[in-house]
Amino acid sequence: MSVAAPIPIPITHRLPRLLVVSDVSVERSGAGSLLLYRLLESYPRDRLKVFFNPHGSHGPERRLPDVAYEPLPYEIPRYIQNRFDPFWPVITSLRMGGPARRVLASLGDFAPDAVVSVAHGFLWFAAAIVANERGLPLHLFMHDDWAQFVTHNRTGRVWDLVRRVGRLRARPVLRRSASRFSVSPGMAEEMTRTFGVSSTLIYPHRGTDSPEVTVRRRSRGGRPP
16 A cells, blocks of 8 residues: 655745734834844744734834734823933833733734744733743843833932843743843853853844955054054
8 A cells, every 4th residue: 555645845834823023013223123134034924923012113014014014002191200210221121011911902813833033122011921922932132121221221229120130020021031132142142151051142234235355454554553
């Protein structure tokens, strides 16, 4: 008795459906947005859905064509974010259940296989909630020390305390994530030293639209830089 050969499944149909929930949107602009854009530039359009914070977005002309983008704005009340409350970033991170519920209510027929976010701003906490609610793996990109960033590198005992509490808030999210990607060796070392987690090094890379590489040399005229 002959056995029929298996029907090959196109590789694009085997790729996971990715749900991006992040303050750093997938856009052809700069920094983390550009990194995500180039990583996902050739990804199947019907297997991507992006929820982003419209504040700071550079507009639809910078986005991946034919990909579903959903704005996910949120406000930080003045009674939380003010000069008398240095703990407002920690409090705001605890308020991300609302945006997470909006994501879950807006998925429609899109059934994600994984959640992607950047540990920047506050929507990465919403991404973690969505991943937990759906039992999905969370994949995080790290560009900076979140607790240091949200305190604007301020010094003093109060700010040191805020950073410690902020790292306590971030630690369970980082440790539960299925994978973590650091954009520099220093960032990877910081993740291990501060949170006890490993991460994969992924440098920002050049795209097809990048200019030709040129080597700059100082002139022999002896002029200063």
